[in-house]
Amino acid sequence: MSATSPTNGSDVNAGQAPAFAEAMTARLRQAITDAGGWLPFDRYMSLALYEPGLGYYANSLRKFGTMPRQGSDFVTAPELSPLFGRALARQVAQALQVSGTDTVIEFGAGSGALAEQLIETLDALGTPVARYQIVDLSGTLRERQAERLRRFAPRVQWLDRWPEEIHGVLVANELLDAMPVQLLLWTGADWLARGVEMEATGSLRFSDRATAARPPTPPEADVGFVPGTVTEVHAQAEAFVRTLADHLKRGAAFFIDYGFPESEYYHPQRTGGTLMCHHLHQADPDPLDRPGQKDITTHVNFTGIALAGQEAGMTVLGYTSQANFLINCGLVDLLQEADLVQRTMAHRLIAEHEMGELFKVIGFVPGEEFDAIGFSVGDRSYTL
Numbered sequence: 001m002s003a004t005s006p007t008n009g010s011d012v013n014a015g016q017a018p019a020f021a022e023a024m025t026a027r028l029r030q031a032i033t034d035a036g037g038w039l040p041f042d043r044y045m046s047l048a049l050y051e052p053g054l055g056y057y058a059n060s061l062r063k064f065g066t067m068p069r070q071g072s073d074f075v076t077a078p079e080l081s082p083l084f085g086r087a088l089a090r091q092v093a094q095a096l097q098v099s100g101t102d103t104v105i106e107f108g109a110g111s112g113a114l115a116e117q118l119i120e121t122l123d124a125l126g127t128p129v130a131r132y133q134i135v136d137l138s139g140t141l142r143e144r145q146a147e148r149l150r151r152f153a154p155r156v157q158w159l160d161r162w163p164e165e166i167h168g169v170l171v172a173n174e175l176l177d178a179m180p181v182q183l184l185l186w187t188g189a190d191w192l193a194r195g196v197e198m199e200a201t202g203s204l205r206f207s208d209r210a211t212a213a214r215p216p217t218p219p220e221a222d223v224g225f226v227p228g229t230v231t232e233v234h235a236q237a238e239a240f241v242r243t244l245a246d247h248l249k250r251g252a253a254f255f256i257d258y259g260f261p262e263s264e265y266y267h268p269q270r271t272g273g274t275l276m277c278h279h280l281h282q283a284d285p286d287p288l289d290r291p292g293q294k295d296i297t298t299h300v301n302f303t304g305i306a307l308a309g310q311e312a313g314m315t316v317l318g319y320t321s322q323a324n325f326l327i328n329c330g331l332v333d334l335l336q337e338a339d340l341v342q343r344t345m346a347h348r349l350i351a352e353h354e355m356g357e358l359f360k361v362i363g364f365v366p367g368e369e370f371d372a373i374g375f376s377v378g379d380r381s382y383t384l
């Protein structure tokens with residue numbers, strides 16, 4: 001197999017994954033050499049996830065699903081249960097009605113599962129969308145989405161860039177956690193930027209350099225960071241939200257992801273940060289091992305996301321746990337109509353020890369707030 005060979009969007013055999021890792025590592029070595037011997041971690045993560053044909057999200061390996069035996073690496077909420085999208089659709093329908101818009105735009109649509117759930121449910125609720133627009137960095141995932149959503153053509157459209165103006169409702173599930181981050185190391189005296197360099201043998205290793213970057217916290221002494229702490233800062237995710245504010249003229253935006261407020265994120269006991277890799281449903285903390293074959297992800301600092309949106313002119317509509325949000329959107333009624341298997345899967349969306357508490361939902365509006373149903377009980381904006 002050529003690791004760069006294009007596919008028709010179907011998954012390739014997981015047994016072929018090492019070929020991607022090998023080709024990706026060679027590409028990273030070249031990038032390190034071209035950069036003069038050292039790549040900042042955000043650049044490394046960007047290549048390892050999105051380098052065309054090779055990066056984890058850009059290659060044709062299967063990624064999403066519930067079964068490691070079928071080659072999937074992790075499961076997301078819309079893959080776990082269609083009730084996720086059916087509940088979210090109630091919030092989307094309300095936001096469309098309140099704003100008088102008829103377009104949904106999804107960033108990072110993965111396999112297209114959430115798009116399918118939202119379009120079907122919005123049709124059934126009597127609030128059909130005129131356009132369902134998808135923006136995804138990954139060409140192979142776009143092909144997969146197109147196959148899955150063919151029956152909704154021509155309403156489903158793929159965009160290569162931000163539309164000049166958004167009049168509609170933006171949704172993004174597990175998008176922000178997939179954006180490259182900078183890694184910072186606290187020595188006890190200074191912050192250093194963690195990057196990647198190459199040993200004489202060609203192996204990749206971390207190496208740290210002076211930086212002006214800082215975590216968005218009070219002075220280190222006040223936080224009590226322990227020397228040796230490694231943490232992340234999320235310039236790209238926050239820039240994304242500022243860009244959203246420039247484009248969102250009417251409607252709302254909802255981001256669902258794992259993470260917490262700043263005070264929890266940069267808690268002195270969190271000495272290892274939140275960076276994690278996923279392969280065949282196993283988590284490991286080493287992003288330098290088998291790049292291209294594993295997902296690399298970090299938690300979201302929702303305080304940073306909220307501030308970026310607010311500073312750019314949007315209003316935070318609400319912030320709560322995924323469990324609260326889905327229950328507010330009627331998940332309990334949906335569960336009652338579901339069979340036992342569906343109920344068991346959907347329960348994982350709201351169970352505290354699964355996705356219910358770690359995952360959060362944050363909503364933004366460009367103009368006047370409305371009483372969004374998803375945040376009607378248990379809004380935690382005050383914790384941000």
Ligand SMILES: C[S@@+](CC[C@H](N)C(=O)[O-])C[C@H]1O[C@@H](n2cnc3c(N)ncnc32)[C@H](O)[C@@H]1O
Binds near residue numbers: 064076077108110174
């Ligand atoms: C963790 S996956 C989540 C997929 C899907 N939303 C789900 O829940 O199953 C992250 C997705 O975000 C996409 N992505 C990452 N950064 C992006 C960006 N700046 N613009 C659009 N898509 C992006 C990736 O290609 C991938 O499809």
